[in-house]
Amino acid sequence: GDSVTQMEGPVTLSEEAFLTINCTYTATGYPSLFWYVQYPGEGLQLLLKATKADDKGSNKGFEATYRKETTSFHLEKGSVQVSDSAVYFCARLSGGYNKLIFGAGTRLAVHP
Amino acid sequence: NAGVTQTPKFQVLKTGQSMTLQCAQDMNHNSMYWYRQDPGMGLRLIYYSASEGTTDKGEVPNGYNVSRLNKREFSLRLESAAPSQTSVYFCASSDTSLGRRATQYFGPGTRLTVL
Secondary structure, three states: OOOEEEOOOOOOEOOHHHHHHHHEEOOOOOEEEEEEEOOOOOOEEEEEEEOOOOOEEEEOOOOEEOOOOOOOOOOOOOOOHHHHHHEEEEEEEOOOOOOEEEEEOOOEEEEE | OEEEEEEEOOOEEEEOOEEEEEEEEEEOOOEEEEEEOOOOEEEEEEEEEEOOOOOOOOOOOOOOEEEEEOOOOEEEEOHHHHHHHEEEEEEEOOOOHHHHHOEEEEEEEEEEEOO
């Protein structure tokens, strides 16, 4: 069935370091892809999304490009801040538009 | 515009007790969802409702029931709670008439502990 695989955490970085969190998805059709962020004690917030191949989603300095050839949607940020410390989830739509399949989540810790 | 709201925020139950988690959205979305979040497993879909009056099972429906009370409200019921149902529960909603652009918006969650 459809699935999403993302790199295991935790990822620990110093402030202003470059961030990459890898995400790959099973290639059933051309699903819409999402990154959600969960700050401590809170619910999930949409960070960015892409609905077709070669689309680039971006928000708050984060970017991810929908790569059909490699079935990937890696999350990147050029310079992380302590406030970016959170759990990041990659997800894809599946089975029409009513099912969102999540990766296991990657915890990011940014230190001053 | 409150988005998706959930009550309660925290709950402790004893094995065998029942309870209902409430969810409401004010975005006029047609679809609503219940997920559970467990460490290392991401979010898993319990039930969803594609429109008022319809409900369907997700990935992990056993031990749960749902009611789509109206377009705004979607409740999740545990009839006889078990320790395996200790989890964080999230409600979400979406406007699936947007097709590929449909996005799910999440509530703040309910942290449930079953002793």
